Structures are given as C-alpha cells and as structure tokens.
Amino acid sequence: MKKIFLFYITLFTLIAFFANAQRKCGLPDYINYKRTEEPELGTRIEQNKIILKEKAAKIIEERKSGNNERTSSITAIPVIFHIVIDTLKYNQLGGDAGIKQRCDSQISVLNRDFNALNADSTAIPAGWKSLFASTGIHFGLAHTDPNGNSTPGYEVRIISSIGFNGWTNHYSDAKHSTLGSGATSLSPGLDAWDVTKYLNVWCINFLDGMGLGGITLSKFFTVSGGGTSPDNEEGIALKWNVFGKRVLSSDNYTPTGTGTFFDEGRTMTHECGHFFELSHVWGDDGSLCPWSSGGHDDGIDDTPPQSTHTSGNPSYTITGGTINDACQFYGTVDTQHYGIACLDFMDYTDDTGMHLFTPQQAAVMVSCVTTVAGVDGENITLVQHPNLLGWPAGVSKIEIDRELKIFPNPSNGLINIAYNTNADKLIKVSILDVIGNEIRINSIDYNNAISIYLSNFSTGVYFIKCDFEKGSVVKRLILNKE
Template identity: 50%
Template structure:
C-alpha cells in the first residue's frame, strides 16, 4: 500500500523528465573513455582535481607579487574557428548563412562578457555571492585568417547528406566530426585556434556540449588534433529573434518555455577547455567530508552533492539553494548563507540561471592562458584575428551577400551575390582542381543559375574572387 505514492511520484518524475530537456555535458563521458583506454587515467584525473586550488592560488599570488604580468588581462583575444557540420535541413533550421553569422557573432560577444564579468544579468547575483563574481580576463575573437593564409568569416561549413543526420559518440569525444576522412572537418592548428564543432549529437538526448582539453590529449589519451569543443548545433549563439530555433530547457518561471539560447553552453564548455570542473565535482553526489572527494578542487565553490538543473525561483534571485552537502555538523555554517553554486557557469542550470565564475575558477582558467600555461600559445597569434592583407572584403560582404543553394544539389545550382561591386570571377572546380565552370560574361551579374547535372557526382568547390580577396564554398553534387 505504501508503495503506491512512490510509484505515482516516479511516474510523475519520468513524465516530467520527458517533457523538459535537462542540460547535459559530456565531460564525464570523456573521462570515462580515457579510463577505459588506460586505467591509470583515473589516478591522473584525481591528481588534476587535487591540484586545482594550488594552481589557482599560485596564479593569484603571482599577480599580487607583481612577479608576473597580468598576462590574461592584456593578452590578445583567442582566435576561434567554428566548424559547422549539418544537413541541409539543419542548415535551414538555424537560419542559413545569415543565421550562422549571427550565431557566431553573438557567441563571441557572450563569451567576452561572461569571461570578463561584464554580463548584464549579473544584477541578479544575490548579495552573498557578489564577492565571488570574478573576471578571468580572457578574450575571444573570430579567426579571420585561415591556416592557408586565406580570409575566413570565422566559420567553415560542411553540408552532410540527410542520411547521415549527425554524429554519434562512440569514442566519447565525437571524433568523427573532427576529421574530414570520417565526414567531419579537420581541426585547425590547435596551438593557434580554439576549435568548435557545431554538430547534431545523434545518440545522447539532452547532450549540449562535449569538450576535449589539452590535459586529456597525448599518450594513451585523445589525439591532439581532437582538442576543442563539440556543441549542439541548436545551442550556440544568442537568440536574435523569437523565430530562431533553439533547444527548450527544463523549467520556466513564467509559463513560457526558456531555451538554451543565451550562449551559455559554450561559456560552460570552454570552462572545461581551460580545465575547470563542474562545481559538484562529478563524484556521484558525495560531499567533501564523506571521503576523499574534493568536489571541484576549488575552495570558493561551496561543497555540493550533485548538479542543479533548471532555474528554480529559490536559486535566483532568492540566492540560496541547498543540497545534501549543506551542513554536516562540523563544516562552517557560511554555507547556509551562500547555498550551493547553482548560479555558476559550471553547473547544469539553464542559460538564464547562470551568472558567474568564482575568483578561483577565473584564476584557474587565467593560469592556463598565462605564460607557461597549457593554452598560452592561443594568445600568441593575434594576426589570425585580422583579415589577410589582400582581403579587404568585410565579413558581412563575404557571408551575408554570397549565397549558394541548394547544397547538396542534383544539378541545378544558384549563386546569389548582392551588393558586391568588386566581384571579378566565379569559378567551380572539381576535387582534382579542374575548372568545370567559370563566368564568361564581360559584365558580372549578381545571380547565376548553373547546371551541373552533366558532371560526375561528388564534391566541387565554388570560388568567388573579389578585387580584395576570395571565398570558397564546398558543394556536393548528388
């Protein structure tokens, strides 16, 4: 008899979970994959957790001593390249070329605000947490020079066949998406660019992002050219219009659904890229006093049993939310003032509920970017943020004003160009580099209808050359 209420409660929980997508991140999957490859990784990962505070303290002390420059504060932005790998339907779903451009532009703006304590929603941070709202000093920018020296809008696009849909996580780091040989796009030099792959995760419902950091690469770990972040193609960038397509979150405060549409998925994942952990420490619900668990290894994120979902009214702006690690009868009761870090970017709360990195988290990340840190080289190539000297075309000209569709095509291909007076040539080459089309008119038009149906099926490249640079798009003839 007594089991009936429990059963009802379970049924309710199951249906509730089904209706709402909770945030999920893949860092635990990558750690499990590393341990499966080589059991000694378990010890290495625990050592990493235990060393977090020491690294943060050392960095903070170096700033106090003036022994080190405020490297992260003055360092140039990290060049970011987005590898967008989607089907034609998914491409349309996120708004085509204009949608991708808007998402990457807004994502970079979100990262710069969140990593420098300039997010406007910080006004919602409760009083007790104000002193734990910190800036890492790390900046980001779209890459505008590609490894081959050509100009880039900051993303490259691969349209995959609809039969492919997306990528599975067999290797737990979505490695197929990171290699052209397996249908994805190769990383750009990981010592110079922060690589982000925007893809569909086909086998983990609710998975929004999965990161491979440098400490997980090399030896028996992941290959270095898989370093970077995979993000769900419906969860990057910041919403510009009510019509934009984003994944709905699990909780709403006002009846209307909230979405993962504020760019916080990448704020969170890039935290992992800079080696910080989830605030609860991925320890299966343990508290620091219940064993060797140190949670995330940082002192200023309060002990926390397990992740927090949604955006409950009693987390923000109420300011305190407790769980099983609230109080053990011996630990400082300051925890009762602050609650757990449900408002931290490294929790699982909704985009709308996340507001801060703590000083220790910020110091830990800044240490990776500072001189001697594992990500320092990313700040040493500021010219990659600039367009190449011969490419005076602006980002907008390149990406808002050149449209090639449909892609893939069965033969008919349209190329639309608006407002560019400096266009010199449109050429299409096959994968062997042989030119199969070039515009022959003395005067250029702004719209071309090209019939490729007599050509062999396969990959072709459309190159539009302007007085000041060129842009190349890959197309698939089916």
C-alpha cells in the same frame, strides 16, 4: 481506456519535457567511460586539480598585490566554428545569415561572461558578490585561415545524415573531412584547424540519445596532455541548436528540446570552462560529498562543497535566499554560508540561471593561457597568434563587405555561393583547376545566392573565381565525392 491512454500520453510528454529541460554535458560520463581504459585516470585528475590550484594561488597572489599585467596582456583567442549539419538544420538556423548571427553572438556572450560584463550579474546574491570574477580572457572569430586566406570564422559542411554518434570518442567522425581508418560514419565532418593556434568548435547534431548540450576534449585528455585522445580532435563539440544566441524573429528555430532552456549561448561558456580544465562544481562524483568515501571536490576552494548538479533556474534571490544541499555540514561546520554554487557557469542550471566564475576558477583558466612560475600554460599558444583575428593582407575592404561564402567546402558536388548583395554585384563565376585553367564559366544574370553543380568533376582541389563588378575574389574548393 481512453482516459488511461491520455494519461500516459500526458505523462510521457511531461517526462520528455523535463528530460529535455535538464542540462547535460558529456564530461562526467566520459570520465567514467575512460576509467575503464585508463585505470589511473581518477588519480591523474585529482593530481591535476592540485597542480591547477597551486598555479591559481600564485595568480591570485599577484592580483592581490595589484599586478594585473597578466590578464590585461592576454591576447584574444581565435575561434573557428565547424558547422556540420544536414540541410534541414541549416535552414532551421536561418541559413548562412542565421549561422553568422549565431557565431557573432556566441563570441559576444563569451567575452561578456569571461570578463564579468554580463548584465544579469545583478541577480547575484549579496554573499556571492565578492566571488564574481573576471578572467581577462577574450575570444574573437578567426579571420585568417591556416592557409592565409580570409575566413568569416566559420565553415559549413552540409551532410546527408542527420548527425553523429560517438560521445565516447568526442564525436571523432565530425572532426575529420575524409573517412579515416577509425571513422565509421558515411558523412564525415570538417578537420580541426591547427589546435595550437585556434579554438576549434564543432556544431553538430548528437544522435546517441545522451541528451548532451556539449562535450569538450581539453588538453588533459589528449596525447600531448598526457591522455590518449588524438591531439587534432582537441576542442568543443556543441549541439547544433545551442551555439550562439537564438533570435526568434530570424532563425526559424522551433523552440522544443534542449535549445529551449539553453538558447543564450552559455553552453559554450560552460564548455570553455572545461576546455580550460575546470570541473563541475559538485566534483563529478554522483551525489557524494568530498569527505565521503569515493567523493570528490571540484578542486576549487571558493566554491562550496556540493552534493550534485542543479537544474532549472532556482529562485536565488539577492535578499538572502540561499540554497543548501546534503553537503552543507561537515560535522558541525556549515560549509555553505552563501548556499551552493548553482549560479556558477560550471553547474547545470539553465542559461538564465548561471552568472559567474569565482576568482579561483578564473585563475585556473588564466593559468592555462599564461606562464606561471616559469611553466607555460597548456593553451598558451592560443594567445600568441593575434594575426589570425585580422583579415589577411591583400583582402580589401570591399571583399570583407561582400561576405562571400562558398559552402559546403569540402563539397560532394553541389556548391552554394552566398554574398552580401548590397555590397557588390556578382557577374561571373569560373571554376579553375589547380594550375589555373578555366574549366567552366557560369555567367550570372541575377543578383542573388546561387548554386552550382559540379557533378561531372572528379575529386580534387579547385579554385572558384567570383568576378564582381568592382573586382574578383578567388577561393579554394575541395571536391570530395565520397
């Protein structure tokens, strides 16, 4: 009996291990779910693939004729990370320093992967080398917020619950700071910043047992894009422990679960592909071939027909090891000369197994942020606000160096103040009301991160004035006692 029990324990552990090892993104299930609400969705998706392919063809033609102006002139996209997690996960990420490292490294990974600068491209097999494409799209942390204030490019809200349910609505609760008519969670999140100017990313814990690493609401599914989802929820939701690169020495992360195989920041590379309207390489049709009844292609000609997704890190060697699947032959025609696209960012392989976007995938994404044949791409406004990447006027170098952060904001009564103790010394913190009256003063006689309780204050807007030895910084605070 004991042996049987141990066997089941081992089996369960193995199942759990492999279940966790599987990359999963929310798009296929979401599309299936939405079909019940929007019967014509499938047709609209296929029509959109044709439109995107036509746009991509025009861009590829321009590139062939040597006109690369289009991509070289694309301005970087301002990115804001909204991190909505409980205290345990905040600590597991290494607190504010760990979160900053994750955000910085995520931007580096995106710029590397979107510009064919990834060092692991040496693993791309010979047949695929000519399909290793650069988009010319760049990303940067937003340094000016919608109110014109300085921001490190991320904001943190500590919540009392352990996460969010709601993959069917793209975790809508996490995308709003106050309880709205449709919200059900007792721990709301952080509002989107103007989705026409910022790429919004929510880093949260998914509770509904789907095993998701990320789920993206692209323009296609929003009202302004012809769908039904709210415009102000457009963006990417990532599992809290797969954003950015994990640094073992500093972030105190326990290497179990989804993050183990997805800790190189490529979940967001993949989700950004969806944000710019790419489909999965197998066409999101279960395990069918494009020519089968009910089968779909990804709408991309330079990825081969593919049956289903790929897991793990397949040994796909340069010296000719190609991987084929059930869609290899269309009649007698070999459609997978160089194997399936399991090394593509739009498959489900581990972070270490994916290496490229193809030229046509790159062109589809570029078409979203440029004007093609007189038609503006759906995300073109994201590349028209380079000022948001810089620090706002009036922010001195010393303020930047201080790296002052007040969080969570909005707060329910407890605020934390963190700053770079090497840059300056904090001597006083004042709480001001909206007309500038000092209503509380905390003298600081030590040089470290501090916490202040505002439990006697009523819900509303306040200003936190931090007096350092070399000058003062004022930040707005929203107190929201739910």
